[in-house]
Amino acid sequence: MLLKLALRNLLARRLRALVVGSVVAFGSFLAVLGGSFVTSLTASLRSSLTRSIVGDIQVYSDQAKDAFSLFGSGFSGMPDIGHIANFLELKKSLMARFPEIRAMVPQGVNVAMYSAGNILDVKLAELRKSFADPSYPAGKRRDLEAHLRAIVAATGQNYRDNLVANGLVGPKDEKKDEANLARARNPAFWAGFDGNPDPKLEFLENNIAPLIFEDHWLNLMYMGTIPHQMQEAFPQIQIVRGRMIPQGSRGILINEYVYQNAIKDQVAVRLDQMRDAIRDDHQTFASSEALRQKASANVSQVGDILTELSPSGASGLEADLNGLLGPAGEGRDLRSRLKLFFDMDDGNFQQRYGFFYRCVAPRIVLYRLKVGDVFPLTSYAQSGFSKSVNMKIWGTFRFSNFEHSPLAGVFNLMDMASFRDLYGFITPRRRAEQAALEAQMLKEDSSLDESQKDFAELFTHKKREASPAGSVPARVPESRRELAGDKARQRAVYSQAVSDEAMEDGPCLNAAIVLKSPDQAGRLIPAINAYSKSRGLGVRAVGWEQASGVLGQIAGVVKWLLTGFIAIIFLVGAFIIQNAMFMATMERTVEIGTMRAIGAKRDFIQKLIFAETAALSIVFSALGVALGLAAVLWLGRVGIPAPNLQMSFLFSGSRLYLRVGPAMPLVVLALTVLLSLGASLYPAWRANQVAPIRAMQHE
Amino acid sequence: MEIIRFEDVRKDYPLGKVVVPALKGVSFGIQEGEFSAIAGPSGSGKTTLLNLIGCVDTATSGKVEVAGRDTASLSDSVLTGLRLNTLGFIFQSFNLIPVLDVYDNVEFPLLLKGDLEKAGRRARVLKYVEKVGLKDHLRHRPNELSGGQRQRVAIARALVSHPRLVLADEPTANLDSATGESIIALMKAMNREENTTFLFSTHDQKILSQARRVIRLHDGRVESDTAGEAARAS
Numbered sequence: 001m002l003l004k005l006a007l008r009n010l011l012a013r014r015l016r017a018l019v020v021g022s023v024v025a026f027g028s029f030l031a032v033l034g035g036s037f038v039t040s041l042t043a044s045l046r047s048s049l050t051r052s053i054v055g056d057i058q059v060y061s062d063q064a065k066d067a068f069s070l071f072g073s074g075f076s077g078m079p080d081i082g083h084i085a086n087f088l089e090l091k092k093s094l095m096a097r098f099p100e101i102r103a104m105v106p107q108g109v110n111v112a113m114y115s116a117g118n119i120l121d122v123k124l125a126e127l128r129k130s131f132a133d134p135s136y137p138a139g140k141r142r143d144l145e146a147h148l149r150a151i152v153a154a155t156g157q158n159y160r161d162n163l164v165a166n167g168l169v170g171p172k173d174e175k176k177d178e179a180n181l182a183r184a185r186n187p188a189f190w191a192g193f194d195g196n197p198d199p200k201l202e203f204l205e206n207n208i209a210p211l212i213f214e215d216h217w218l219n220l221m222y223m224g225t226i227p228h229q230m231q232e233a234f235p236q237i238q239i240v241r242g243r244m245i246p247q248g249s250r251g252i253l254i255n256e257y258v259y260q261n262a263i264k265d266q267v268a269v270r271l272d273q274m275r276d277a278i279r280d281d282h283q284t285f286a287s288s289e290a291l292r293q294k295a296s297a298n299v300s301q302v303g304d305i306l307t308e309l310s311p312s313g314a315s316g317l318e319a320d321l322n323g324l325l326g327p328a329g330e331g332r333d334l335r336s337r338l339k340l341f342f343d344m345d346d347g348n349f350q351q352r353y354g355f356f357y358r359c360v361a362p363r364i365v366l367y368r369l370k371v372g373d374v375f376p377l378t379s380y381a382q383s384g385f386s387k388s389v390n391m392k393i394w395g396t397f398r399f400s401n402f403e404h405s406p407l408a409g410v411f412n413l414m415d416m417a418s419f420r421d422l423y424g425f426i427t428p429r430r431r432a433e434q435a436a437l438e439a440q441m442l443k444e445d446s447s448l449d450e451s452q453k454d455f456a457e458l459f460t461h462k463k464r465e466a467s468p469a470g471s472v473p474a475r476v477p478e479s480r481r482e483l484a485g486d487k488a489r490q491r492a493v494y495s496q497a498v499s500d501e502a503m504e505d506g507p508c509l510n511a512a513i514v515l516k517s518p519d520q521a522g523r524l525i526p527a528i529n530a531y532s533k534s535r536g537l538g539v540r541a542v543g544w545e546q547a548s549g550v551l552g553q554i555a556g557v558v559k560w561l562l563t564g565f566i567a568i569i570f571l572v573g574a575f576i577i578q579n580a581m582f583m584a585t586m587e588r589t590v591e592i593g594t595m596r597a598i599g600a601k602r603d604f605i606q607k608l609i610f611a612e613t614a615a616l617s618i619v620f621s622a623l624g625v626a627l628g629l630a631a632v633l634w635l636g637r638v639g640i641p642a643p644n645l646q647m648s649f650l651f652s653g654s655r656l657y658l659r660v661g662p663a664m665p666l667v668v669l670a671l672t673v674l675l676s677l678g679a680s681l682y683p684a685w686r687a688n689q690v691a692p693i694r695a696m697q698h699e
Numbered sequence: 700m701e702i703i704r705f706e707d708v709r710k711d712y713p714l715g716k717v718v719v720p721a722l723k724g725v726s727f728g729i730q731e732g733e734f735s736a737i738a739g740p741s742g743s744g745k746t747t748l749l750n751l752i753g754c755v756d757t758a759t760s761g762k763v764e765v766a767g768r769d770t771a772s773l774s775d776s777v778l779t780g781l782r783l784n785t786l787g788f789i790f791q792s793f794n795l796i797p798v799l800d801v802y803d804n805v806e807f808p809l810l811l812k813g814d815l816e817k818a819g820r821r822a823r824v825l826k827y828v829e830k831v832g833l834k835d836h837l838r839h840r841p842n843e844l845s846g847g848q849r850q851r852v853a854i855a856r857a858l859v860s861h862p863r864l865v866l867a868d869e870p871t872a873n874l875d876s877a878t879g880e881s882i883i884a885l886m887k888a889m890n891r892e893e894n895t896t897f898l899f900s901t902h903d904q905k906i907l908s909q910a911r912r913v914i915r916l917h918d919g920r921v922e923s924d925t926a927g928e929a930a931r932a933s
Contacts, residue, residue, distance in 0.1 A: 001803075001810045008798035594794040597755055598856070599783025599811045601776065692755040692782070695794055696746060696868060 002604075006611035013584060020580045021620035023573040024672060028621040030569055031668045032628025034562045036660040037640075041650060042555040043659070048652035049551060050544045052236040052399035053223070053411060055105075055512030056521045058547035059094075059528065059539040060084065068510065068542060069549025070109060081509055083108075083425070084539060088504040090511065097531055100524060102516045103233035108224040108419050108509030109411070112379035114369075115217050119307045120151050120209040122365055124201055131197055145193060147310035152184045152204070154307060155211055162213035180207040218262055218368075220377065222412040224419020226503045227253060233514045237413075242371035242395020248497045250415045251392040252377075254369070257409025259396045263369050267301050267342075268361060270294045274344075275353055281644065285346045298342040302335055305364055309334075313363035320359040324352075371395050374494055381424025389421045390494040401652040416503040418494075425507045437496075513541075554650060570672075574679035581613060581683035585690075592687055593694025602688040609684035610677055617676035618669070625665045632658045701764075702864050702896050703729035703752055708761035710747050721747040723919040724761065729898060731863065734890045736910035736927065737900040743916040745900035749868050752898065753786060754778040766863060783811055787857030789867035789886075789899070793849040795841040801828060801852050802837045808860040827855040831885060847878035851885065858889055865889075867899035871906055883909045 010017045050056050053070065060068045061082030068081050084090055087106040095101050117125075127144050130136040159177065163169050169177065183189055184204060193200060227245040231237045240256045254263070261269055274294050277283040285291050309317060314334055321337045322328060328337055344352050369375055371393050378388045397413065420426070515521060521543055528541040545552035585592070592605055639655030642648035650656075710722040722744045729735055737745045750756035751763050754770050763770045766785045770778065787808075788794075795804050805828055809820045828834050831851035841849055850870060857865050867886065871879030883899075883906050890897050899910075907913055910927035 001807070004803070005796070005798065012798045590792075590794065591796060594788075594790070594796070595807075596779070597753065597782060597788055597794075598808055599779060599860075601779050604811070692753075693750055695788070695790060696750055696753075696755065 002607055002611050003615065006608060006615050009584070009588075009608075009612055010616055016580055016584065017616055020577055021616055021623075023576050024617050024620040024676060025624035025627070027566070027569045027573045028624025028668050028672050029628040029631070030624075031566050031672070032625050032660065032665060033631055033658075034566050035664050035668065036628075036632045036658045037656075038555075038559045038562050039661065039664070040656055040658045041558055044652040044656060045551070045555050045650065046544055048236065048399070048401045049548050050514075050518060052234055052401070053512070054544045054547050055233070056515040056518045056544060057513040057525055057528065057541050058510055058544075059090070059513065059532075059541045060510040062532070062538055062540040064540070067549075068540075068547060070107075070510075070547055071549045071551045083507045083509050084511060085507055087506065087508045087511060088501070090537060090539060091504065093535065093537060094513070094528065094531075098524060098528065100515050100517065100520050101513055103229070103514045104511055105225055105229045105233055105514075106416055106504060106508035106511050108416075108423065109221065110224070110379060110419065110423055110509075111219055111221050112377040112422055113217060113219055114375055114377050118209060118212045119304075119365070120148070120155070120204065120212055122368070123148050123151065124205055124209070127197070128201060143310045143312045145190065146312075148204070149190055150311055151212075151307055152181075152208055155208060156181050156185070158213055159211040163211065177207075177211055181211065184208050220258065220412055221410045222252065222414045222419070224414050224416050224423070224508070226416055226500055227413050229500070230413065233512070236400045238398055238400050240396045240398055242393070244397075245394045245413070245415055248499055249392075249394070250418050250494050250496060250498060251394045252415075252418070253394055253413040254396045255409055255412050256396045256398040258412060259367070259369075261409075263367050265361075265364060265366050265368075267298050267305060268356070268366060270298050271353055271356055274349065278349065285344070285349070295342065295344045298344075299339050302338040302342060305338060305360070306335060308364040310363070317359060317363055320355075324355055324359075369393060377422065379422040381422065385424070387422050387424060389418050391418060392494050415498065416506070416508065417498040419508075420506060423509075433496075511539075558650070570675055574675055577613065577617075577676050577679040578682060581609060581680045582686065584612075585609065585683045585687045588687075589690050589694045590697065592690040593692050593697075596690065596692035597695040605690070606684045606688045609680055609687050613676050613680040614673060617673045621669050621672035621676075624672075625669055628668075629660065629665060632660045636660075700731050701728040702731045702766055703727075703898070704762070704764035705748075705751075706762040706764075708751065708758045708763055710744075710751065710756070711759045720919055722751075722758075725916075725919070725921055726761075727914055727921060727924055729864075729896065731896050732890070732894045733912055734887055734897045734910060735899075735912040735914065736907050737898065737914050737916060738902060738907055739900075739916035739922070740902060744919045745902075745916055746868055748916065749866050749898070749900055752864075753788060753866050754782050783808065783860070785863050787860065787862035787865040787895075789850070789853050789857050789865060789870045791869040791872045793841070793846070793853045793873075795849055795852055795856075797841050800838045800840050801833055801844070804841070804852055805855045805859050808856060812860055823859055824855075827859045828852075830858075830889070831855045845878075846874050847882065850874060850878075850882050854882070854885060854889070858893065858895065861893070862895065864896045864898065867897065869900050869902075871901060871903060876903075876905060879903065879906055880909075 058068065058070070061084055064079075064081040066079035066081060069079060084106075091104045091106075095104060123144060127141070127148065130141045130144060156178075159181065164174060180203075184207075189200065228247045231244055239253075241259075242253075245251045245253055260272070264272075274291055277288065277291060283291055285295070306314070318328075318334050318337065321334075321341060325337065325340060341352060341355075374390050374392045376388050377391045378386050381387045391414070399409075399411075414422075515524065525541045525543055528539075531537070532539045532541070545555070595605065596602075635656075635658040637657075639657045640651070641655050642651045642653070648654055705725050705727050708722055708725045709720065712719045712721055725744070725748065737748060739745050747756070751758055751770070752765060754765060754773075757763075757771060765781065768781065770781075773781065782788075796807065799807065802824055805824045806820055809815055809823060815823065825834065828837060831854055833848060833851055833855070836844065836848065839848075841852070844852065850873075853870075857867075865886075870886070871882055874882060886897055886899070887909060889895055901907060908928040912925070913927045914924045915922040
């Protein structure tokens with residue numbers, strides 16, 4: 001009877017029941033959809049992070065001063081997490097004790113700097129290579145020399161406009177610099193260049209190149225590891241160019257994101273970003289301030305392009321530009337033609353984007369580093385001194401799903417031996433190897449003549465004493481002999497073979513553990529911590545969320561935000577339910593009074609109100625849950641497209657495919673009904689207070 | 700045996716700062732099986748008197764006994780039980796539960812009592828619905844019935860649980876005179892067949908003529924307590 005009465009009362013007030021029910025259904029729908037979104041997002045992020053770089057568990061020193069986080073804590077600076085004294089011993093110990101571990105790789109994150117130098121440095125390096133290569137075409141070398149002369153000719157103005165005008169040069173230095181500039185501009189300097197180029201190249205590198213204000217410094221964040229083991233343990237590492245660092249070799253694998261965004265020419269980077277914004281986000285120049293700003297930044301960087309063009313390249317480009325833009329008018333030089341070219345709009349972008357890669361890019365330095373290059377990386381070791389190591393680029397890679405993420409995309413992979421060198425770790429094994437190597441080098445050095453020593457020095461791109469950026473103090477060699485030995489060591493180091501065992505047998509900052517079954521992480525973390533404590537291993541284990549720092553927290557933040565949003569919807573819903581039931585009670589006081597007069601107890605009235613609320617909330621919550629499930633199933637098939645790059649990172653791909661567990665619909669249904677009953681407590685109490693005498697009062 | 704006993708009952712209603720007396724020392728008794736009427740003009744205290752007997756209101760002073768129990772000393776739940784088991788109500792505005800049909804409305808007190816199985820309830824409901832002449836309207840909702848039909852349902856509902864006393868507050872006030880008379884005739888038949896005590900209020904002389912005893916109230920006092928025309932006629 002109670003249920004019949006409740007249902008009939010609801011039917012009798014259909015409109016109100018429909019309004020209240022819609023709120024309940026909407027809340028349940030959102031709860032299922034939002035809950036599934038958070039679950040899917042967390043699962044997706046977890047899978048991407050644990051399969052790309054973090055692993056299921058991370059172990060690090062229990063002496064760490066800062067909280068461990070592979071992706072940083074959201075603030076700048078590398079956390080001080082101490083180090084694991086010997087990875088090999090730890091690995092043997094943990095893998096023997098915990099058969100659930102599938103793989104364990106040493107890791108360590110650090111930052112190093114590399115100066116690609118300015119255009120004069122780059123072209124001087126090219127010229128040096130041409131002298132070392134007997135098959136280098138003579139015409140191409142003449143073009144290169146002419147380009148260098150053009151750069152030197154323009155350097156005086158650049159020097160006065162930027163360094164002198166900004167007070168960066170004292171009067172004494174200015175006099176010396178002007179004298180050097182005059183010497184370099186003198187046609188006599190370039191006469192007989194082919195005969196003995198090295199002293200002239202050295203003069204230009206040490207005295208003219210520093211006068212060019214523009215410089216390219218690159219901060220490279222890298223992870224030291226055993227690269228091929230890392231690739232085996234982490235399936236999301238995919239080689240894009242070149243190859244994986246071979247087993248037993250030193251070197252670096254550049255992240256494709258870094259390659260495309262930091263190493264690539266910035267004018268080209270902006271053009272790529274503009275193309276993406278137009279293609280993916282449907283932006284237009286007419287509506288997007290950001291697009292217009294990028295175009296105008298490219299216009300202002302025309303000077304850099306001009307200095308990168310060789311004279312023959314410049315005339316070739318001018319001809320191509322005339323073909324594209326029509327013949328130049330009176331007094332129109334290449335600079336103004338290029339400015340006109342880069343001033344793009346919705347009508348000409350596609351055509352000019354293609355033209356850039358066809359006609360401009362091949363004539364400039366599109367990438368400052370290429371696969372196969374050997375370049376010097378400088379890092380500050382723990383001791384505070386800077387350490388430099390020559391590094392070979394074996395290739396580029398990406399973490400699939402994180403292709404567009406600036407956070408995970410900044411990691412480059414480096415062999416553990418080079419990492420230790422840059423970090424300032426010296427293992428006993430390494431110390432012995434180094435001593436042997438130095439003895440060998442000194443022996444070889446004594447057989448070098450002066451010109452060979454000069455070449456050894458020049459080959460390694462030693463930078464000038466101080467850079468305009470001033471952030472990296474380059475060491476001044478005390479003697480040519482020392483320099484030659486130092487450079488030769490560096491050169492020898494990058495080509496030196498290092499066994500897996502040597503890479504494992506030494507310190508690292510942290511280690512990633514990949515489990516046979518990821519679900520065991522929750523049980524294994526406390527077990528590893530207890531084992532480390534009892535055996536004095538000196539390490540602490542954390543799960544992927546904590547190890548991922550700010551990234552791991554994103555899932556948590558999204559979860560709380562959505563929960564808060566749904567909670568607000570439910571609170572509003574609860575308020576509406578309370579009001580609706582209260583009004584329904586007040587409208588029925590005579591009816592309730594009649595029931596009381598003919599013998600209904602107070603709790604019957606209360607139960608009646610609860611039954612009405614329960615019936616309403618069960619029916620409509622079930623409807624909302626069903627709609628939510630349908631939406632989740634649909635979005636699980638087609639996926640939610642990521643609206644932008646940030647979201648594609650959160651989605652761990654271009655689309656997030658929703659999924660839902662069997663418990664969630666039931667939990668949502670139960671919570672909705674409970675909340676609705678809670679909201680009807682007050683109306684039910686008011687109803688049971690209705691006196692039976694109300695039955696006698698005529699309306 | 701007296702089923703109702705009033706001894707010097709007063710009932711005051713506070714109206715703002717003023718106290719309005721509705722009953723000013725009323726005393727009388729009603730024997731089980733009577734068919735009696737409370738008469739009097741509007742405001743004379745008829746409804747107040749019925750409310751006190753129906754245990755939906757309490758006296759300011761004096762003693763109200765229903766079925767031998769002093770209502771002032773009873774708790775809310777005992778009073779509820781008394782209303783459920785001993786009393787039946789017929790209201791001026793019928794007060795049927797609008798969302799329930801004839802059958803369900805009549806069954807309602809039986810469900811509250813809970814002492815009969817479904818089949819027993821059904822037999823009882825059908826018996827009383829038939830007695831009030833509505834067996835063809837079992838599945839009609841109150842809004843599908845005429846005023847007279849609704850009051851018949853109310854009578855069936857009041858009698859279905861076999862109360863000892865049925866209280867009816869102006870049961871014919873919302874009905875035309877012919878229907879009103881038929882309703883009183885029905886009540887009278889029930890009184891005769893079931894020996895149920897009926898006490899109803901009215902100010903309709905024609906209806907009063909059906910009563911065996913008439914207690915006249917005036918300004919909160921018993922003005923007269925006489926045998927009705929029906930009694931005299933019989």
